[in-house]
Amino acid sequence: MNDPNAYVTLSAGAAIFEEGEPGAFAYLIVAGRAALFLRRDGVEVSVAERAAGEIVGEMALLDAGPRSASARAIEDCILVSVSEEQIRHRLHNADPILRLCFGVIMACCRDAVALPRPNGTVAPNGTVAPTRAAGAHFTPSLKADFEASIDAMMTERALRLALNRNEFELYLQPIVHLGTEALAGFEALIRWRHPEKGLVHPMAFIPVAEASELIVEITQWVVSEVGRIMPEIMRAALQNPAATDGPLFLSINVSGHDLARASFPEMVGEMLRSTGIAPSTLKLEITETTVMRDPVGATEALSQCREAGMGVAIDDFGTGYSSLSYLSKLPITTLKVDREFVRAMLTTPSNRKIIQTILRLADEIGIPVVAEGIEEPAEADALAEMGCAYGQGYRFGRPVPLAETLALTKAWRLAPYDAALIVAA
Incomplete structure (x- = not known):
């Protein structure tokens, strides 16, 4: 569901979005509860629940990847949509070190719900064990943030020395x-x-x-x-x-x-x-x-x-x-x-x-x-x-x-x- 309206009202059981879809919006839950889940071999695997005051769909919005899971309303919900445009310029203006940390966290979150590979397994608690290769989410933008972070940290270190050395x-x-x-x-x-x-x-x-x-x-x-x-x-x-x-x-x-x-x-x-x-x-x-x-x-x-x-x-x-x-x-x-x-x-x-x-x-x-x-x-x-x-x-x-x-x-x-x-x- 990619609704451009600010407020979205859903009945219990209604789909919010589906795994694999592009994510143009995230949703703040004003009232009600939502479930996040995966479909594996015809079985729904529960990932998490979100309640009022929390957000769903943020992962695809923040890293421009596909939806990593599906979401539906457990109860009647009132949602506030957050668009990609509202997020993108804020991230762009953030400090590169902060963006790098953020990007790594997002990659780890995606790994936590990664699609199972031939050797992948579903853990007893219902989550999918990560099987992605290391660095699989080191995207060009994350690589650019990494390089900018290195430059910023080296400059910061040099500035501290410059103060001490006059x-x-x-x-x-x-x-x-x-x-x-x-x-x-x-x-x-x-x-x-x-x-x-x-x-x-x-x-x-x-x-x-x-x-x-x-x-x-x-x-x-x-x-x-x-x-x-x-x-x-x-x-x-x-x-x-x-x-x-x-x-x-x-x-x-x-x-x-x-x-x-x-x-x-x-x-x-x-x-x-x-x-x-x-x-x-x-x-x-x-x-x-x-x-x-x-x-x-x-x-x-x-x-x-x-x-x-x-x-x-x-x-x-x-x-x-x-x-x-x-x-x-x-x-x-x-x-x-x-x-x-x-x-x-x-x-x-x-x-x-x-x-x-x-x-x-x-x-x-x-x-x-x-x-x-x-x-x-x-x-x-x-x-x-x-x-x-x-x-x-x-x-x-x-x-x-x-x-x-x-x-x-x-x-x-x-x-x-x-x-x-x-x-x-």
């Missing part, structure tokens, strides 16, 4: 005041200097760090490193006061795992107190997706940070959930427009309108906007004309290590300029 570095990218192009601050971006692979981009290791929650320790390292380098950047700015029109700020990226820890606001606050760095010069950047995973927890943690004087920026605004409700609840001090909008704004009218809408919204709630991904002077000029306060991108400089950042700060001059010449200087 292999991480902070690269800093300039953020400027649009119009004058005075230096406003920097975004701190983590890099991993692997002893064999060289410089590793964050996208190659941050997802593993978040899945393993090593991201919490990495963020602690970032906060500590900011406490070390921020005074150096401030001293460099003092040597070139004409390049800025106020104190520089430094932005760091924060994950949902960080905000979930009750100790996070205090950890950052302690760094600020011990170093004497003004809280207003530190901004915490979070994505819309991070916020919407736990709006209540994120609001509480960020409110504590804001009360301590730190800034809060929503990164990649417009690409995530874009729920306007959190704009009135979160203590946001800055919006960052995603680079994808900026890159197409001169050629795609809809992108330009999106940016204009974001700028009007930010103006209404009284917070500035940073446009990311600016590469061309024309982009910077257009954004300045629209009232965008800050800009970030290769037009003003790529992310570089501390030494180059200090040289850049000391040599910075106002527009028009060539960022490459400043770095060279």
Whole structure:
């Protein structure tokens, strides 16, 4: 029975599905009981019973194989169908190690009710003894999960070593005041200097760090490193006061795992107190997706940070959930427009309108906007004309290590300029 309706009502004795059929649905039992059984040589072999609160048909749905057993209602039943589409994307987005464990469990479950081979037997309790060869269910998808799991575990191990060996570095990218192009601050971006692979981009290791929650320790390292380098950047700015029109700020990226820890606001606050760095010069950047995973927890943690004087920026605004409700609840001090909008704004009218809408919204709630991904002077000029306060991108400089950042700060001059010449200087 493959019924696309959400609720299914069956009388006692009615078939739910048959062994060998494709499994497009699983069924949650809301009321009643169901029996799972095999037919062998004209005899029904009982496999299990399921009652209200349990599920039937999940095996074929989860591993895309045929039904491993038949099912019928023992009593009048009310079932809720669960479709393949409802499950598939959730599995796809799961951690590969979790998917591998799940796949192995599913293979073992199928072996437990395997069709008997010539030497197969039915045990006294009515179950069929497994006779499949080892690895019979090592499907291409399971093999891919296995390989991805190996990569994830090796990366996780290497990340732990990297923390112990101090292999991480902070690269800093300039953020400027649009119009004058005075230096406003920097975004701190983590890099991993692997002893064999060289410089590793964050996208190659941050997802593993978040899945393993090593991201919490990495963020602690970032906060500590900011406490070390921020005074150096401030001293460099003092040597070139004409390049800025106020104190520089430094932005760091924060994950949902960080905000979930009750100790996070205090950890950052302690760094600020011990170093004497003004809280207003530190901004915490979070994505819309991070916020919407736990709006209540994120609001509480960020409110504590804001009360301590730190800034809060929503990164990649417009690409995530874009729920306007959190704009009135979160203590946001800055919006960052995603680079994808900026890159197409001169050629795609809809992108330009999106940016204009974001700028009007930010103006209404009284917070500035940073446009990311600016590469061309024309982009910077257009954004300045629209009232965008800050800009970030290769037009003003790529992310570089501390030494180059200090040289850049000391040599910075106002527009028009060539960022490459400043770095060279």
